[in-house]
Amino acid sequence: MSDQAATFSGAIPDTVKTERSRSFWQAVFRRLSRDPLTMICAAILLAIVLIAIFAPWIAPNDPYKTSMVRRLKPPGTPGYWLGTDELGRDMLSRLIYGGRLSLFMGFTPVVVATFIGGTLGVIAGYAGGRINMAIMRLIDVFYAFPSVLLAVAISGALGAGIVNGLVSLILVFIPPIARVAESVTTQVRTQDFIEAARATGASGARIVTGHVLSNVVGPILIYASSLISVSIVIASGLSFLGLGVSPPLADWGLMLNTLRQSIYIAPVNAVLPGVMIFTTSMCFNLMSDGLRSAMDVKG
Amino acid sequence: MLFYILRRFLYTLPIAIGVSLVCFALVHLAPGDPISAILPENASPQLIEEVKTAYGFDKPLPIQYLYWLGNVVSGDLGTSIMTRRAVLSEVIPAVGNTLILAACAVLIGFVVGIGLGTIAGYNSGSILDKAVTAFAITGVSVPHYWLGMVLIVLFSVNLGWLPATGMGSLGSGELPFTLDGLKHIILPAMTLAVIPAGIIARSVRATVSEVRKQDFVQTLYAKGLTSRYVFVHVAKNAAPTVLAIMGLQLAQLLGGSILVETVFAWPGTGFLLNAAIFTRDLPILQGTILVLSIFFVVTNLAVDVLQMMLDPRVKRV
Amino acid sequence: MQTENTKTNDKTALRVMTRDVDTRDRGGPRQPMLIIRGLKKHFQVSGKSLGQPKIVVKAVDGVDLEVGKGETLGIVGESGCGKSTTARLLMHLIEPDSGEILLDGETVGSMRGVDVRELRRSVQMVFQDSYASLNPRLTIEDTVAFGPRIGGLSRTEAKSRARSMLRMVGLAPELFAQRYPHELSGGQRQRVNIARALAVGPRVLILDEAVSALDKSVEAQVLNLLQELKKTLGLTYVFISHDLNVVQYISDRVVVMYLGQVVEAGPVERIYETPRHPYTAALLSSRPSMDPTKRITAPPLTGDPPNPINPPSGCRFRTRCPLAEDICARVAPALTAVDDPAHLAACHARVSGSGHSHASAAA
Numbered sequence: 001m002s003d004q005a006a007t008f009s010g011a012i013p014d015t016v017k018t019e020r021s022r023s024f025w026q027a028v029f030r031r032l033s034r035d036p037l038t039m040i041c042a043a044i045l046l047a048i049v050l051i052a053i054f055a056p057w058i059a060p061n062d063p064y065k066t067s068m069v070r071r072l073k074p075p076g077t078p079g080y081w082l083g084t085d086e087l088g089r090d091m092l093s094r095l096i097y098g099g100r101l102s103l104f105m106g107f108t109p110v111v112v113a114t115f116i117g118g119t120l121g122v123i124a125g126y127a128g129g130r131i132n133m134a135i136m137r138l139i140d141v142f143y144a145f146p147s148v149l150l151a152v153a154i155s156g157a158l159g160a161g162i163v164n165g166l167v168s169l170i171l172v173f174i175p176p177i178a179r180v181a182e183s184v185t186t187q188v189r190t191q192d193f194i195e196a197a198r199a200t201g202a203s204g205a206r207i208v209t210g211h212v213l214s215n216v217v218g219p220i221l222i223y224a225s226s227l228i229s230v231s232i233v234i235a236s237g238l239s240f241l242g243l244g245v246s247p248p249l250a251d252w253g254l255m256l257n258t259l260r261q262s263i264y265i266a267p268v269n270a271v272l273p274g275v276m277i278f279t280t281s282m283c284f285n286l287m288s289d290g291l292r293s294a295m296d297v298k299g
Numbered sequence: 300m301l302f303y304i305l306r307r308f309l310y311t312l313p314i315a316i317g318v319s320l321v322c323f324a325l326v327h328l329a330p331g332d333p334i335s336a337i338l339p340e341n342a343s344p345q346l347i348e349e350v351k352t353a354y355g356f357d358k359p360l361p362i363q364y365l366y367w368l369g370n371v372v373s374g375d376l377g378t379s380i381m382t383r384r385a386v387l388s389e390v391i392p393a394v395g396n397t398l399i400l401a402a403c404a405v406l407i408g409f410v411v412g413i414g415l416g417t418i419a420g421y422n423s424g425s426i427l428d429k430a431v432t433a434f435a436i437t438g439v440s441v442p443h444y445w446l447g448m449v450l451i452v453l454f455s456v457n458l459g460w461l462p463a464t465g466m467g468s469l470g471s472g473e474l475p476f477t478l479d480g481l482k483h484i485i486l487p488a489m490t491l492a493v494i495p496a497g498i499i500a501r502s503v504r505a506t507v508s509e510v511r512k513q514d515f516v517q518t519l520y521a522k523g524l525t526s527r528y529v530f531v532h533v534a535k536n537a538a539p540t541v542l543a544i545m546g547l548q549l550a551q552l553l554g555g556s557i558l559v560e561t562v563f564a565w566p567g568t569g570f571l572l573n574a575a576i577f578t579r580d581l582p583i584l585q586g587t588i589l590v591l592s593i594f595f596v597v598t599n600l601a602v603d604v605l606q607m608m609l610d611p612r613v614k615r616v
Numbered sequence: 617m618q619t620e621n622t623k624t625n626d627k628t629a630l631r632v633m634t635r636d637v638d639t640r641d642r643g644g645p646r647q648p649m650l651i652i653r654g655l656k657k658h659f660q661v662s663g664k665s666l667g668q669p670k671i672v673v674k675a676v677d678g679v680d681l682e683v684g685k686g687e688t689l690g691i692v693g694e695s696g697c698g699k700s701t702t703a704r705l706l707m708h709l710i711e712p713d714s715g716e717i718l719l720d721g722e723t724v725g726s727m728r729g730v731d732v733r734e735l736r737r738s739v740q741m742v743f744q745d746s747y748a749s750l751n752p753r754l755t756i757e758d759t760v761a762f763g764p765r766i767g768g769l770s771r772t773e774a775k776s777r778a779r780s781m782l783r784m785v786g787l788a789p790e791l792f793a794q795r796y797p798h799e800l801s802g803g804q805r806q807r808v809n810i811a812r813a814l815a816v817g818p819r820v821l822i823l824d825e826a827v828s829a830l831d832k833s834v835e836a837q838v839l840n841l842l843q844e845l846k847k848t849l850g851l852t853y854v855f856i857s858h859d860l861n862v863v864q865y866i867s868d869r870v871v872v873m874y875l876g877q878v879v880e881a882g883p884v885e886r887i888y889e890t891p892r893h894p895y896t897a898a899l900l901s902s903r904p905s906m907d908p909t910k911r912i913t914a915p916p917l918t919g920d921p922p923n924p925i926n927p928p929s930g931c932r933f934r935t936r937c938p939l940a941e942d943i944c945a946r947v948a949p950a951l952t953a954v955d956d957p958a959h960l961a962a963c964h965a966r967v968s969g970s971g972h973s974h975a976s977a978a979a
Contacts, residue, residue, distance in 0.1 A: 024753055024796075141317030144599070145592045146554025153588045156576040157325040192749035193759075196809070199707050200763035200816055201736040210762060214753035233442045237558050240444055241573055256445060260562070267452040274445025282440040289436070 024218070031294040038290030041283040048280060052099030061090035063097040063250050072266040083269045085255065086262050091269060095276055097250040102277065105162070105244060105251070106232030109169035114224040117174040121181025122216060126189055126208055136182060143175040151234055155243040165244030169235055173227055180223045184216045218295050225288040229281040236277045252277045304604050311600050318596060319371065322589040323364050326581050376586035381578050386586035389571065394590055397560070397567030401552040403488035408495030409545055415496070416503025423508045431500055438497020443555075447490040447562035454486060461486055487563040491556055495548040502544050506537040539609045546602030550595045643721035645685055649820055649852045650706070650739075652681040655715035657701055661925075673924050675701040677876035679715070680951065683820070688846070688853040690867030690884065692860060692899070694921055698876040699856045700744075703824045706854065707741055708732045720819075737767065740813035744825035746805035750797040756782065756808050757793035763816040781811040786841060803834035807841065814845070822854045827862065839866060860903055864888050869958075872896045875924055875932045878951060882959035892954045892961040895933045931964065939963075943971045 032038055051058055061080070067088035075083040075091070082091035124135040142150065154168035155161075188194065189212065197207045236253025238244035245251035247258065255273035263270045342350075358366070370376070376386035419431035454461045461482050510516060510533045519529045553568070560569030568587050575583035657676040676698040683689045691699050705712045708724065717724040717735070724735045743749040750759055760778035761771075769777060779789035785807040797805055806826060813821055823842070827835045839862065846853060857863050863870060863884075870887045872880040872895065880893040891897040898917040922928055922935055931949050934940040941964070949962040949970070965974035 023755075137313060138317075140314055141321060144314050144318050144596050145321070145588075146551045146595055148551075148557060149554030149588060149591055149595075152554075152557055152572060152576070153322075153325060153584070154328070156572065156584050157328045157581065159330060159579075192743040192745055193751045195704075195709055196741070196743065196749050196812065197751075197762060198709060199736055199741050199813075200766045201733045202762070202766040206766060211751050211754075214751065229440055233440075236442060237444055240558060241561060242577060256448070260448065263448060263451060264456055267456050271445070271449055271452055274442055274448065277442045277445060278440065281442065282437065285436055285440045 028218075028291075028294045032290060035290045035294065038287055038294075041286045041290070044279065045283045045287070048099055048276075049103060051096055052103055055097045055100060059090075059093035059096045061093040063089060063093040064248055065089060072262055072269060074266065075268055075272075082272060083266065085259055085269060091272060094250045094255060095252070095273060098252045098255060098273065099276065101162070101245055101249060101251040102232065102236055102239075102253065103280070105165060105169070105235035105239070106280070107228060109166055109173055109235070110224055110227050110231045112166075113170045113173035113177055113227075114220065116170070117177030118181045118220050118224075120174070121178040121183075121220075122185045122208065122212065124178070125182040125185025125216075126204065126212060128186070128189070132182070135178070139175045139178045139182075142171065143179065147172050147230070148234060148237065151238060152241065152243065155238055160243050160246045162245055165235065165238050168238070168243075169231060172234070173231065176227070177220065177224055181216060181220050184219045185212060188212055188215045222288070222292050222295060225291055226285070229284040229288065232277060232281045232284065303607060307600065307603055307607070311596060315593060315596055318592045319368060319589065320364065322585055322592065323367055325585050325588065327360075329579075329581055371589065376589065377582035379583050380580045381574075381583075386582050389583060390568070390586050390590050393566065393568045393571040393587070394594070396565065397553060397556055397569065400484065400487055400491060400560070400565060400567055401549055401556055403484055404491035404552055404556075405495055405545060405549045407488055407492035408499055408548065411492065411496040412499025413503050413541065416500040417507055419500065419504040420507025420511065423504070428504070431504060435497040435501040435504075438493045438500070441493060443490050443493055444558035444562050446493060447487065447559050450486050450490055451562070487559055487565050490562075491552060491559050494555065495545070495552065498548060499541065499544055503537065503541055506540050507533060510536045539606050542609065543602050543606045546598055546605070550598040550602075553591050553594055553598075641685070641720065647685070647721045648682045648718075649685045649687075649720060650681065650683040650854075651718040651721075652679060652706070653716050653718075655679040655681075655702065655705055655717070656713045657705055657710065658713055671925055674876050674927060675924065676705060676712075677927075679873070679876070679878055681871060681878070681881075683852055683854060684869075686846075686850060686852055687868045688855055688866055690863035690870040691854065691856045691873060692858065692863050692870060693873035695858060696921060696924065697873045698924075699858075699873055700824050701876075702873070703741060703822045703854065703856055706822060707739055708735060709741075737816055738818055739820040739822060740816055740818035741822040741824060742806070742809045742813050742826040744828055746802050746809055746829065747797060749809055750805060750812075752797055755794050755796060756787075756800070757789070759797075759808065760812045760815050763812060767816060777815055778811070781815045782808070784814070784845070785811040787811070801834075802830050803838060806830060806838055810838075810841070810845070814849070818851075820852045820854065822856070824856045825858070826855075828857060828859060835862070842866070860899065872899070875921055875927050877932060878960075878962070879933065880961045880963075881951065882956070882961075886956065886959045890955070892959065892966050893933075893963045894937050894939050894965070896961075898936075931962070939965045939972070939974060941972055947971075 067084070069088065070077075070080070070084050071086060071088045073080055073084040073088075075081065077083055080090050080092070082095065085091055085094065120135050120139070124132040145153070151168045151172045154171055155164045158164035158167065194207060194211055197211050202210070235244060236251070236256070239251050239253030240257045242257060245254045247254065252273040256270070256277075259266075259270040259273065374387055376390065378384065379386055379389055382389065415431045415434065419428040422428050513536075516529060516533065519532055520526075556565075556567060557569030557572055559565070560567045561573045564570065568591055571583060572587050574580070575587065655676055656674075656678055659673045659675055661671050661673055679698070679702055681689070681702075691702065693699050701710070704710045706717065708717075719730050719735055719738055722730050724730055725732060730738075750756075754762075757775060757778045760781050761774040764774040764777045765771070779793060782789045782792060787804060787807055792800070792804070792808075797808070800808065809826070810821075827838050830838060842853070843866070845851060853866070855863065855866055867884045869882065870884050871878055872887070872893065874895050880887065880891065880896045887896060888900065891900055895917075902917055917936060922932070928935050928945070929948075930946050931937070931940075931944040934944040937944065943964050947964070947970075949964045949967065951960045951962045952967050953959065954961045954966045964970040964972035968975050
């Protein structure tokens, strides 16, 4: 160590290193990782997702194998830890496999709707004027239905089926996401840094990709994340009504539907699939809350 | 003021037209020919002809829509495929039953939500606050149709205290005054109340703690007013927000009760819809959804107007 | 101290941009850089939908300006007098309702003259709110590099341009380039904003209350930086502020605005020493003096400026003017040379033959 290293001017590079600026997302991630509740929820969700993905290797039995002799066995039956359903299929295996469709049906609509609704909202918010009017009035019409009712109406008219269920859920979630995207974009658009960017002669598209998106993606994602929980509950609800996923596929909502008839005989079995829906929905909700507070602070 | 109300009213009109368009489109969304969608399979050729001219199915779509809209405005929502009765006569009692259920649920949700939210808002940061927050998150996360099943298992199957399904002696349009009626409504109403209770508790908590932080409340304490008087001020300021949320929740429950009604076999719109979906009775599906969504639009309008009258600051749009 | 070191390194880079004769100069040194004639902007604040009363704010109502090359033009006036709107109109950030802008002798927006893109490359702006005018999600370097990127430079070229610009405004790129706006002080942020504006290579810089939000000591540093930059880069400034002292310090010429109109214009010494419009006089006399013998004796300006929705007839200042007479309510005074061809004022009392009792009878 030379003497010079100890002088003030020599110390500057060190402080640069320790105070290295973090991008917004790095800071959010760091804050999230320090929130125990969020981390627990993330772990549970990760476990559920992994179990669903690797279902064929994890499930102890064939989820589709029926048996008339071992129908509605209570939980704890040897070989069938969580009992069997009304057709004698292994509950545990069906719950494990059911995660695949239930998560897919809950997650996909929000992702697609975030993309479509977000795009519509940002365009409406940035363009303003007539374009805004046209887009937002259309959105308002769909927003004028209670969400569950709209989902039931569309998939009810289209008929049961996974694709129809997805379509109806996407249509349910586009309006609220577009509304949030529009209002956030409108707020950002009026700020000075957008004016400054316009002053450089940049085109609208350049400003949106270079300056607007980075500021609106956060709030849109927070909002979208809060919808995943709703989506999972409504998606399972559709299957519960006999829309969405149809038998004999394994899906938590559909399982609730078919087991409902046996509620007096095997109440615990009947209620089990709901525990899964509840757990996933709850975890997504808590994670969304965690994300919201992690992103609450500037920078 | 009147001007803004009028404006808000005018703004609702295109929305209502849009809603009717969506409902009209439902029948055309259905796979297959719209005529076969609204008629029983064994309909005679002459009946098909009759319906074709009556609903203008031989005309282009925009004309069909106008025909349909004309019928709707005059109260003709079509005929049920299953019961062969007018859709309106099926929908109206069902809407009545759903309203009873939704109103009870909002009432419960309101009392519980406001109570818990106020407690939490006044003790923000404490264990009580955290418990209320936990309850609120549970309330909005829980699949209520499942909660209904759990309640049935608990109170009907295991304890045998309350009936699991149906409306009991409650006829349509009557209020649940009899003991039997009350017994039947407790479980579904409680189930349905969980969501509004959670949401109201959450927002009341937020509003109360926010209002309490504001300078004017500090001034009130500084003036030496007791907390009871301060509470009046806090309540006055929190009221418009809470009212708006309540109205919206009531409206949401009208649509959201489908699943709970199915669980409890409550003879409301949800039950009707479920049956319609099962039997592919599209006229009933369309009619019920139209009536419910118009109800929803009108409720939203009423909430906005009321909020505008209560809160002088809300004067936009 | 950092500034001093880096400045010498950068001299060579600067020389490229500031040759003795600016090649971009088209009209010659005597051609004013900016000429504005009859600029108008009215905002409709209500009445967009049916049945609503129509309310129009006349934010800028017929403004004429000239900014010479290499000059600093100060624009002063109370808040709401249309200073900032004028600035935004100058850059075509908002479209003027009428009036024309000439950049170096060529009309902006016309078929034969320069287009808006070129105007924006030649004229840049620094806003008052140093925080709001920086994208919170971008690093300082990316913010400054955005303009050059739009101008067609490659990513690496734009970044090195950004770094040399940061150095020029006294922010060592090694320390600051990767930082985010919230990690900087107000003065540093405003330096970034200046660097961002200069990165495009403009000839005119509009400073819209650019130093008003800063601490006094920081303000002085930024003002000195601006003076240096002006010298090295051969810039022209339009300096908008409500702070009379700062305007006096930095300006060569001053324009005084009141309710969307120019009431007085002239060289800085003349405006500050012999104001000819009663509004300017009132503004100046409202300044606290450091000298106790020069206590304010003139009555200060009372009340708020009238509502720009319904400005007074005739002279707009008459409702607050100590010299107001009948003529002032009837005829709007025009900007006229007083005492000196370079000193203009819009006041009947200063124009002979106007019919005002203070004016000399006839010419």
